[in-house]
Amino acid sequence: MARLCETEGLTDIQEEILKTVRAFVDEKILPVATELEHRDEYPTEIVEGLKELGLFGLMIPEEYGGLGESLLTYALAVEEIARGWMSVSGIVNTHFIVAYMLLQHGTEEQKQKYLPRMATGEVRGAFSMSEPGCGSDVSAIKTKARRGDDGDYTIDGQKMWLTNGGSANLVAVLVKTDEGADSVYRNMTTFLVEKESGFGETAQGVTVPGKIEKMGYKGVDTTELIFEGHRIAADQILGGQPGKGFYQMMDGVEVGRVNVAARGCGVAHRAFELGVAYAQQRETFGKKIAEHQAVLFRLAEMGTKVEAAHQMMVKAARTKDSGQRNDLEAGMAKYLASEYCSQVVEDSFRIHGGYGFSKEYEIERLYREAPMLLIGEGTADIQRMIIGRRLLEDYKLR
Numbered sequence: 001m002a003r004l005c006e007t008e009g010l011t012d013i014q015e016e017i018l019k020t021v022r023a024f025v026d027e028k029i030l031p032v033a034t035e036l037e038h039r040d041e042y043p044t045e046i047v048e049g050l051k052e053l054g055l056f057g058l059m060i061p062e063e064y065g066g067l068g069e070s071l072l073t074y075a076l077a078v079e080e081i082a083r084g085w086m087s088v089s090g091i092v093n094t095h096f097i098v099a100y101m102l103l104q105h106g107t108e109e110q111k112q113k114y115l116p117r118m119a120t121g122e123v124r125g126a127f128s129m130s131e132p133g134c135g136s137d138v139s140a141i142k143t144k145a146r147r148g149d150d151g152d153y154t155i156d157g158q159k160m161w162l163t164n165g166g167s168a169n170l171v172a173v174l175v176k177t178d179e180g181a182d183s184v185y186r187n188m189t190t191f192l193v194e195k196e197s198g199f200g201e202t203a204q205g206v207t208v209p210g211k212i213e214k215m216g217y218k219g220v221d222t223t224e225l226i227f228e229g230h231r232i233a234a235d236q237i238l239g240g241q242p243g244k245g246f247y248q249m250m251d252g253v254e255v256g257r258v259n260v261a262a263r264g265c266g267v268a269h270r271a272f273e274l275g276v277a278y279a280q281q282r283e284t285f286g287k288k289i290a291e292h293q294a295v296l297f298r299l300a301e302m303g304t305k306v307e308a309a310h311q312m313m314v315k316a317a318r319t320k321d322s323g324q325r326n327d328l329e330a331g332m333a334k335y336l337a338s339e340y341c342s343q344v345v346e347d348s349f350r351i352h353g354g355y356g357f358s359k360e361y362e363i364e365r366l367y368r369e370a371p372m373l374l375i376g377e378g379t380a381d382i383q384r385m386i387i388g389r390r391l392l393e394d395y396k397l398r
Contacts, residue, residue: 004303005269005310007076014073017058021080024049029084034365037085040211040218042167046088050121055092057119060099064115071255072317075262079310082266086369087219089266093259094163097252098125098172101190105239105248110192114170124197126168128159128225129249136382138174138246139184143227145175145191151234153177155191155205155227165223166208169197172238172252173225179243190238190245193230199223205230216368253377254327255320257334260377261313264337267373268309268344271366272302275348282353289351298347305340312336328390335383338373345370 010018028049036043050056059074060066074096082089099118102111117123134140143157155175162171170192177189195203199210207226214222234240238248276299279290289295316329345366349356356363374380 004272004307005079005265007072007310007314010076014069014076017067017069017073018076018080020053021055021077024053025080025084029081029088033085033088034359034362037087037218037365038359042221043085043088043091043219046085047091047121050088050092054119056095056121056124057099059096060103060115060119064111065119066115070317070321071258072314072321075258075313075317078259078262079266079269079313082263083270084266085219086263086267086372087217089259089263090163090217090220091167093256093263094127094168095121095125096259097256098127098170100255101127101172101238101248101252102192104251105190105244107240109235110238110240114192118170123170124164124168125170125172126162126164127172127249127252128162128165129174129253130159130161132158132160132224136379138249141174141176141188143173143175145177145189145232147177147234153191153232153234155193155230155232157227159225159227161212162223162225163220165225166199166211166221167197168195170194171225172249174245174249177242177245181243185246186243188245188249189242190248191232192236192238193232194236203230215371216365217372254330256377257330257383258313258316258320258326260373261309261316261330261333261337264334264341264370264373265306265310265313267366267370268302268306268337268341271341271345271348271363271370272299272306274361274363274366275299275302275344275351278348278355279351295351298351302344302347305344309333309337309340327386328394331378331383331386331390334377335380335387338376339380341373342370 054067057066058069062068078089114123129138131141145153145155147153173191173193179187181187195206199208201207205228208223212222279295280288282289312333316326316333319326319329349363349367352363355361
């Protein structure tokens with residue numbers, strides 16, 4: 001039994017869920033992932049399989065039709081899925097963040113309306129903060145919702161980098177509203193925008209132009225979202241009250257960072273598996289390359305990084321599950337896991353030599369996927385700012 005990425009203290013139910021997900025990854029994802037990725041093809045059959053397993057409702061409480069599992073269970077499942085193909089984990093993650101935001105901040109009517117259908121995968125979620133000109137500066141968003149005399153709102157603007165932008169039919173969208181607050185962060189509101197799946201005009205005043213062509217992270221649809229006079233009722237404001245959108249989104253991103261850490265762990269684990277296997281097959285100078293000290297040292301570093309990232313991700317998930325503030329742990333986990341993932345993938349690529357450059361070998365796909373984790377849910381520099389500020393809070397001189 002391999003010793004990397006083991007998690008102590010799991011229940012029998014958690015073990016069974018992860019065993020099922022691992023088997024699904026080995027049988028249904030890994031054999032087709034590279035072919036689908038090269039074609040940039042949406043993994044319809046894989047997604048249907050995840051629906052049948054109940055993965056779309058993994059963290060949704062049983063009272064709303066889900067499995068009611070913890071963030072830790074979810075993160076470990078994502079780690080397994082990303083080990084198979086990172087794009088599939090992205091399809092689940094954005095859906096989960098919207099479900100989490102609904103659960104934590106939605107009205108009871110909103111929960112009853114959406115969560116049962118999200119648990120089955122009938123309603124698929126995406127969330128949208130970023131815009132073409134703001135990047136990590138959320139305060140710079142320009143998309144606005146103006147309130148009419150009848151109490152309804154009209155949204156105008158352009159959003160960017162929506163994972164599931166085409167396939168989702170419910171989007172949590174952060175916009176600016178004029179609430180008369182003295183802070184830009186209290187003049188933001190999250191709207192729950194319903195639309196049809198697909199591209200083009202998918203709702204009145206809502207257009208999804210098409211998929212953005214990317215270096216990696218293929219298969220999953222990443223899109224823009226354009227609002228031109230989209231009319232939306234006030235009861236579609238998350239939680240029913242305007243002005244709370246920024247804080248709702250940040251709560252969602254916090255668990256999203258645990259998810260990105262889990263994805264980094266999964267991709268790194270797969271890169272290590274490929275590297276350690278190839279090193280025991282390839283021969284140079286009369287012996288397996290794993291017997292050369294240079295390669296052996298590289299494998300040792302890779303394994304250590306995979307294990308360290310996994311354990312930090314587990315701690316971040318458990319901290320959130322315990323009800324404690326976890327922005328420090330989530331930031332550290334996301335930062336470390338994404339950086340280590342990039343390094344482990346490159347080391348595995350080097351072990352493969354010239355064959356790593358060939359599309360015939362799986363490591364070529366991982367080499368293009370890993371960079372997305374360096375920027376997703378906040379860049380490494382953003383994580384360092386969060387970590388540094390939190391450390392100064394904890395270690396402030398008295």
